[in-house]
Amino acid sequence: MDFKASSEKTATKHSMLVCCKLYISESRNFLALDSIEQAANLNRETVIINKFKDSAYNRVRYTLVSYVVHGNGNGETYSPLQEAVLAMVEAAYGSINLELHSGAHPRLGVVDHICFHPLAQASLDEAARVAKMVAADIGNKFEVPVFLYEAAHPNGKALDTIRRELGYFQPNFMDNQWAGWALPEILVEKPDEGPTNVARARGIVVIGASPWVTTFNVPLVTSDVSAARRIARMSSARGGGLPGVQTLALVHGEESMEIACMLLDPNLVGADRVQSQVERLAAEEGMDVEKGYFTDFSPEMIFEIYMKLVSSG
Known part of the structure; x- marks a missing residue:
């Protein structure tokens, strides 16, 4: 061959x-x-x-x-x-x-x-x-x-x-x-x-x-569902917050909530802006915020991993 x-x-x-x-x-x-x-x-x-x-x-x-x-x-x-x-x-x-x-x-x-x-x-x-x-x-x-x-x-x-x-x-x-x-x-x-x-x-x-849609979750140290929902709404495009961002406030264990985010245009609004927005709104509610995390790799990293696996058989 x-x-x-x-x-x-x-x-x-x-x-x-x-x-x-x-x-x-x-x-x-x-x-x-x-x-x-x-x-x-x-x-x-x-x-x-x-x-x-x-x-x-x-x-x-x-x-x-x-x-x-x-x-x-x-x-x-x-x-x-x-x-x-x-x-x-x-x-x-x-x-x-x-x-x-x-x-x-x-x-x-x-x-x-x-x-x-x-x-x-x-x-x-x-x-x-x-x-x-x-x-x-x-x-x-x-x-x-x-x-x-x-x-x-x-x-x-x-x-x-x-x-x-x-x-x-x-x-x-x-x-x-x-x-x-x-x-x-x-x-x-x-x-x-x-x-x-x-x-x-x-x-x-x-x-x-x-x-491509980026998924990014921001943890809140709280059990106040109503306050978390307010933060989620005010962080989203639908609630007058960040453009191209969809959010959902979800219970995530005891004394913990998450603002689950979909970034529809991550080049326009990235994870750093989402983190800052959530931190600002959470401070107004008197609650602590942990560092957010991505739930998947970037498309560039996914492509790189795929090609390495393919080339190795």
């Missing part, structure tokens, strides 16, 4: 990458997580770059990366991510029952949220194509309602808009927790894929594609 030709082919193949973030409503059931990860490992062309789990939230996020090919002879888009994600989804539905789930983070389903982001030279359109293929598979194969957002949605509907319409942000247990399925079993809004009726053990899933 021509080594130079092989190297060039490999470089071209891995210049078009898509990152998938898969959020599953479970972090305490280690057998369930093990089965989900084993399902992912069956696909040798998809790499799990990161795993972030939180016991208080009872939630885990897997960050996966693989290549994407568009127009490979028949005009169709192909990515190994599709097969890997579906295998993980099947394992999750086979080992987790939403009716038995509880945690301090909102969720709509066992597989709660799947988002796709372009990396390297891939385009947002290619990430959206993969998102829509995965959505169709989940809706048809598992008969789970799927709602699409942003680049994967025909009209670019925003993720937070869909979540508000579905009651995502309303705790249903102890005023600040989420437990079981407490929404209607027949959806008022028609999903983009799958049935309008909801299986209580699985719930629904929201799937989309977007430019």
Whole structure:
């Protein structure tokens, strides 16, 4: 084999990458997580770059990366991510029952949220194509309602808009927790894929594609839920705070809250500005703030880790 030709082919193949973030409503059931990860490992062309789990939230996020090919002879888009994600989804539905789930983070389903982001030279359109293929598979194969957002949605509907319409942000247990399925079993809004009726053990899933979103959490030393919610609201774009920032105040253990932040344009407003804003508002409430933390790697670091793993076989 021509080594130079092989190297060039490999470089071209891995210049078009898509990152998938898969959020599953479970972090305490280690057998369930093990089965989900084993399902992912069956696909040798998809790499799990990161795993972030939180016991208080009872939630885990897997960050996966693989290549994407568009127009490979028949005009169709192909990515190994599709097969890997579906295998993980099947394992999750086979080992987790939403009716038995509880945690301090909102969720709509066992597989709660799947988002796709372009990396390297891939385009947002290619990430959206993969998102829509995965959505169709989940809706048809598992008969789970799927709602699409942003680049994967025909009209670019925003993720937070869909979540508000579905009651995502309303705790249903102890005023600040989420437990079981407490929404209607027949959806008022028609999903983009799958049935309008909801299986209580699985719930629904929201799937989309977007430019990179940075997730950043700021811990507060307090049990005052009302004050934490005021800080979250005044830190967000929706509350007149920082542009491109979405926030949520969540209980995170005893005497502890977190301002969970999504930075939709991290180049415009970064984590330092969010930290400063939260610290200023918290000082007005007379509470202490700890140093915030990122919940995932940067896209540059994810790309670097992926390429190292691929080159090492």
